[in-house]
Amino acid sequence: xxxxxxxxxxxxxxxxxxxxxxxxxxxxxxxxxxxxxxxxxxxxxxxxxxxxxxxxxxxxxxxxxxxxxxxxxxxxxxxxxxxxxxxxxxxxxxxxxxxxxxxxxxxxxxxxxxxxxxxxxxxxxxxxxxxxxxxxxxxxxxxxxxxxxxxxxxxxxxxxxxxxxxxxxxxxxxxxxxxxxxxxxxxxxxxxxxxxxxxxxxxxxxxxxxxxxxxxxxxxxxxxxxxxxxxxxxxxxxxxxxxxxxxxxxxxxxxxxxxxxxxxxxxxxxxxxxxxxxxxxxxxxxxxxxxxxxx
DNA sequence: TTATTAGCCCAGAACGTAGA
DNA sequence: TCTACGTTCTGGGCTAATAA
Numbered sequence: 001x002x003x004x005x006x007x008x009x010x011x012x013x014x015x016x017x018x019x020x021x022x023x024x025x026x027x028x029x030x031x032x033x034x035x036x037x038x039x040x041x042x043x044x045x046x047x048x049x050x051x052x053x054x055x056x057x058x059x060x061x062x063x064x065x066x067x068x069x070x071x072x073x074x075x076x077x078x079x080x081x082x083x084x085x086x087x088x089x090x091x092x093x094x095x096x097x098x099x100x101x102x103x104x105x106x107x108x109x110x111x112x113x114x115x116x117x118x119x120x121x122x123x124x125x126x127x128x129x130x131x132x133x134x135x136x137x138x139x140x141x142x143x144x145x146x147x148x149x150x151x152x153x154x155x156x157x158x159x160x161x162x163x164x165x166x167x168x169x170x171x172x173x174x175x176x177x178x179x180x181x182x183x184x185x186x187x188x189x190x191x192x193x194x195x196x197x198x199x200x201x202x203x204x205x206x207x208x209x210x211x212x213x214x215x216x217x218x219x220x221x222x223x224x225x226x227x228x229x230x231x232x233x234x235x236x237x238x239x240x241x242x243x244x245x246x247x248x249x250x251x252x253x254x255x256x257x258x259x260x261x262x263x264x265x266x267x268x269x270x271x272x273x274x275x276x277x278x279x280x281x282x283x284x285x286x287x288x289x290x291x292x293x294x295x
Numbered sequence: 296t297t298a299t300t301a302g303c304c305c306a307g308a309a310c311g312t313a314g315a
Numbered sequence: 316t317c318t319a320c321g322t323t324c325t326g327g328g329c330t331a332a333t334a335a
Contacts, residue, residue: 006304019321021306040304064319 004042006032011134012047012096013054020050027067029053044100051100052078055093091127092134099135099148104155111159120163124194125283128156132190153190160193164200172203179227179257181218182211183246188235191262195231195286202290215246215253222254230254231280235263244271251277262286 006017015023023029030049032040042050052074056066066074078094091114098107114123135149178199180192189211199206207225209218222230230250234243250259251274259277273279280286 022321
């Protein structure tokens with residue numbers, strides 16, 4: 001059972017803590033448990049209810065009307081809403097609900113609906129990554145078990161691999177070769193898989209080597225494939241010195257290529273960027289690079 | 296070990312806004 | 316004008332980090 005603070009509920013539902021307290025006081029919407037020092041904390045069921053209430057509220061339902069409904073009635077309304085809506089905010093809320101319930105079927109249905117409705121890129125940019133950002137904060141804070149994040153990332157990973165598999169190969173006349181890999185102890189694969197998809201969709205060649213790869217294991221691929229670009233991600237928090245050494249190492253190992261480095265460590269700029277490297281701050285930046293600067 | 300400080304949380308009152 | 320609802324302000328308590 002997860003345990004959420006009022007701040008967690010704010011992050012996940014977008015409802016301000018004071019508003020939550022007022023709703024509790026005026027409508028008795030929740031009766032959270034308290035710590036020995038009188039601090040509120042909320043259960044999975046409380047979170048589910050608040051997610052549903054916030055979704056209905058965002059859709060224009062008055063809080064006074066929502067609180068007249070039972071939990072089941074609220075859930076049914078949200079379900080019927082989710083079947084027709086393609087709004088990112090609503091989808092985000094429904095996804096969170098599926099996550100808390102570990103409801104794989106509903107989760108897949110929603111992902112498939114969005115993939116069909118708005119396509120992979122919009123689904124990733126508007127729903128998956130914002131969602132990961134939210135649950136990542138809670139995971140770091142210890143409010144949800146890492147298992148929930150794994151449940152989510154594995155399902156998204158499956159969808160990405162299926163989308164890559166279905167991709168039509170259109171190699172453009174000015175296509176470039178990309179080599180993608182993740183270094184050891186770097187488990188965050190979704191970003192790189194998505195980059196793989198983006199590169200191929202823009203008419204370039206891309207080889208995805210996978211995760212947990214020491215640099216010396218891919219040197220032969222480097223010699224045979226001769227990539228124009230090598231893309232890697234540094235997200236997991238490791239010592240700055242280790243990051244610095246890794247970056248210098250790949251800069252020398254792939255001296256004939258341009259190195260692209262993404263991930264949190266790149267965002268934080270915690271290392272010196274070698275002359276043949278470039279930081280990729282987000283996917284918009286990467287897409288801009290693919291569409292404009294690579295030719 | 297103790298004092299101080301910053302950050303977060305709590306609650307109540309008052310206020311502002313939108314709609315009937 | 317009244318009502319419903321959300322926000323802001325104020326003051327106090329608790330906790331953890333830091334300095335003395």
